Structures are given as C-alpha cells and as structure tokens.
Amino acid sequence: MSETVVVTGAAGFIGRWVVSELLDRDYNVVGLDDFSHGKPENIAEFDADDQFEFHEGDICNEEIVEQLIDNETAACIHLAAEIDVHESLERPNDHFDANVVGTRNVLEACRETDTRLGLMGTCMVYDMADSTEGIDETHPVKPASPYAGTKLAAENIAESYYHGYDLPVTILRPFNTYGPYQEVGVVPIFVDRDLQGKTLKIYGEGTQTRDLLYVTDCARFVIDATFSDAAVGEVLNAGTGEDVSINELAELIASEKTDIEHIEHHHPQSEIPKLLCDPSKANDLLGWEPEYSLEEGIKELRDWLANQANE
Template sequence: MNILVTGGSGFIGRWVVKRLLEDDNRVWVLDDMSNGHLENLDDLRANPNLNVTIGDIKDTALLSKLFSNNFDICIHLAASIIVQDSIDYPRKTFENDVVGTFNVLEEAKKTNTKFVFMSTCMVYDTASVGSAISELHPTKAASPYAGAKLAGENMVQSYYYAYGLPTVIVRPFNTYGPYQKSTGEGGVVSIFIQKDLNGDVLNIYGNGTQTRDLMYVEDCAEFVVQAAYSDAGNGNILNAGLGEDITINDLAALVCKDAGRIKHVKHIHPQSEIPKLVCDYSKAKRVLGWEPKTSLKEGIEVFRQWMKDTTNQ
C-alpha cells in the first residue's frame, strides 16, 4: 500500500515507519523536524520504499501535492505534544494540533484515504483507585494539549459520520523506548535512565504518587499499524497500554538503585497533572487482536542498553 505518516521521524513515528516498511508498503514521511530528527530514520533510508519530505502540515499546497500519490492510509502523528508548552504557548498547540489536523483531514477526504489519528491518554479525566480507563471513561481537557487533541478527535469523528471517511482514533498511554528524547516531560522513563547513567539526581514532580501506564514503543507501533490495517476498527476510538500502572516513585526506584539520587521537586504546572493512569485495552484486544508483549522491567532493560550503546558510539 501507499501510506503517509505525518510526524514519521519522531519517536513513535520512526517505529511505525519501520513496521510499515517490514510489510513492503511504500511509505511517505512528512515532518517539520520540530520534534523529530532525520537521524531517527538513518537505518531505514536505504529502503527504496521510503520517501521523506521535510515540511509542515499547515502548508496546504504541500499537502495537496503529497496526496497526489494516492495514499491508501494516512497515519497522522504530527503534533505539538508537550503539555507544559501547551499551557505556556496555547496558540502554537492549537494551530499545529487542530488546524494542522483539519488540513490533513481535508486532503484525506478528497481521496477517501483511511485516516488514523494519534490522540493521547491525556484526554482522560482521572481514574479512581483500582479502576482502569476504558474508552468510555469521561474526558477532561486539563491542558490546551488535551483540549486540542479532543478537538482533533471530534473533527476526525465528524468526517467519519458526515463523509463516510474511514477513520480510527488511537489513544496510546505513556510510551517509552529507543529514540525517545531524554528531555521534556514526555519521556519520564528516558529522562530517568539518562540521569541514572550519568550519575545525576532523578527529580520527581510533586509527591511522586501519581501513576503512569508505560508501554514499550514497539508494542505501541504494532497497535498503530494494526489499527491502520483493520477495517474492524473504523469509526472507533481505541486505547492501548500495558494494562498496569506504576507510581513515579516506584519507577524511579526501579531505574535507580541509589535512593540518595532521587529527589522531589515542586510541580511546574500541577493543574495539568493526572493522578492516576492505567489502561483498559480490552477493546483493542477484541477489535484488533492486539495486546502488549513487553513487560515494563524487560522494556526498561532493553532501553537502558540502547542508551548505553548510543552514548558510546
């Protein structure tokens, strides 16, 4: 198939592109490199089925030209993704995540290209203790990032119902693994491992009792690709995660064995914090046959080794 991946040189995008190429698809990547890096695709560039365009989803002329390639699927990952930045600079997040999504949707509509929208678990309201979050759980726009993603979801659903465009909305929970940045708030596992390897202090925002459901990136990429391939997912919202949560305190202790290098610091934007995140992925298992394969302990060890190897290159 001909498949467009926006944001394809980013952390998750790079793994999605790799997985698509393994199935002999022809893959086009569109990325403005604000979050991604061309080097993330270095070990894939020799594949003749990969085409990379550096450009912006707000450039409608460029999108129109790209969509002349008659894409079967568009996997839309491109977005401003940092919650704290969205609070500080909401216009940028709105223009990239809402207007940009609309632009890509409009092109997909013209060619009836299946549209896979990357949303986020950050759209959910907090869960009560002991309960996992299903797709029916209430949403809450606690940050402009979450608000923009919910707006994007609503636009995607409207194109499914109004125009019959095949769409699927995916809400992966926190994802970690090789090629993730070790800066910014999105990569708590990456940041902690990098700090530990450097012998630095691991800073925890707030009291550290907030929990996260952490999914290994190759499991996430497999989920996204299966959602793209499957007609059964069309019109649906689908969660993916490990199905288990861990407190940030316990995560730090798992990564760093020296308790003296673990500190608590004041939260920068406590109003956007979600106290508990744990995924109910039973719908994705039922609809797609997907489930995660990598335990947190196993994933952290693989990721730590990758970070060691890349640091020593």
C-alpha cells in the first residue's frame, strides 16, 4: 500500500511540482491550499488521479490541519506561506500569520502524530555575501524583510520541535527557483515580456546575482530531503552552485529586438546583492544534484509559456 504525504501549498508553484513528483513516485498525496497564491488550474491535471485528494483550506485553521495530518500520514511537506518580499514590507502581519502561526499549527499536528516534516525555508534569510565562494548552511543569517524574518522564525520553531520533542524535521532552503506555473519571479517575467516583445525592466543597477534552480530539480530535492533519515535535524541548501547577474540574465533571455531598461528599485534595503549556493551538503547527504542548466531551464519555460499563450 502506498504511503500518504500531506502537502500544504499544493496548488502553488513549487507545490504543484512536488505533488507531481510524489504521484510519479506512487505516493498518495493529500493537498491543502487556500488559493491565496495557488490556483485550481495548477493541479487540475491531477483531479482524475485516485492517489490525489485535495482540500481547500488555510493553514491558520488548526482544525483543518489536524484533520489532514493523522496517524496514517508518512510525511508532511510544508510549502504554504506568504512569499513576497516587497509585500511583506507593506503588510508584515499577513506574513507573520501565515509563516509563523500557520507553521506552528503544522508542527503541532505533526507532533501529535509523530509525522516527519519537510519545512520549506528560504535562501533570503542569509546575510550578504560578496565572496566568490557559495553560501553554505553555516553562513550567517540576517533577514532583511518581514518575509525573511518570519521564515527564519518558522525554521527556529521547527528546530525547537526537533530538539524538544525529537520530531523528525528537515529544513529546506532552495535558492531562487523558476519554471512553469510560476507567476512571480524575474525569470518568468523576463521570458513572458520577451515573448510579447516588451521591454525587460531591471530594478536598480542589475548587478545583483542569483543562483537559479529549475523547479523539477527543486521538487526532487524537497522530497529526497524530507524522506532522508540522514537529513533529519539538518538545514539543507539546494542550488546549482553558479550565479548570474540580473543584467546577464536579461541579455540571455532578450531576443534581438527586445529592449532592456533599468528602473528605480522600490525597496533597495531588502535586496541581497549576491546569492550563490554551495549545494555540497545536499550532494553529500542525499546524492542530489541539479539536472537542468540555466539555458535548458529557460528553454523549457519559454516553450511552456509560448504554448500557454497559444491555447
């Protein structure tokens, strides 16, 4: 009999791909999403799959979370969150409720049932890094926005459940993930604007760098880490080990007739100038490494967006 995995944020960008990968691995999947960020169409293709069960609901509702995570649950992958850095500076309370209170509800339900938990963190908790060496899991943290602060708080609470209750928790910090079904993020925005012949707009000078991870590589990482006994109690990064500046990214994506323009940054204080992942720990513990290069990932995304536009 197949094991059951609960996925919060199942209809979101990464959640949709985690669900897909779990189903491919023959797990039963119970999804939860309130559609504040996720969309029904993201998971529509799974409707006919007998191994997928979906519930619309909010992780801030303790009762719903307790109903879904029971003694038959093999693991919970907790992806549901408020995720926008800029919005967190405008509406910090929303991020606190979802990312801290919601995570507490998930942790309590997992504690009651001794369910292993894969908690989605973020690379945005790390302090600025100017060196050419990648950021590993021991790098200092310095949350520069309420988004990063609430995600780090959620990680700390989860770690307390590991140490205090021996709950099998793994904290996941994938670097900037992109791919089909993503609505926000520099890569899909640039590709979509290029397909429409619109100017690519870069905030600030464009020298800030990102380590860009294709979403199917991220989904494999999330599942592998959640189910790894060696990863319990650990923080794990996932990335390619290569970064690209936003200027270089724009040049890579822009077609011959597409213009590139620099505009004023709305919240420069929240910007991290360099994000380069050191993924060696995930490779050592899980044997995980990314399969897609940036060029291959962008091509996959471009083809998908073009097909969406023609439907």
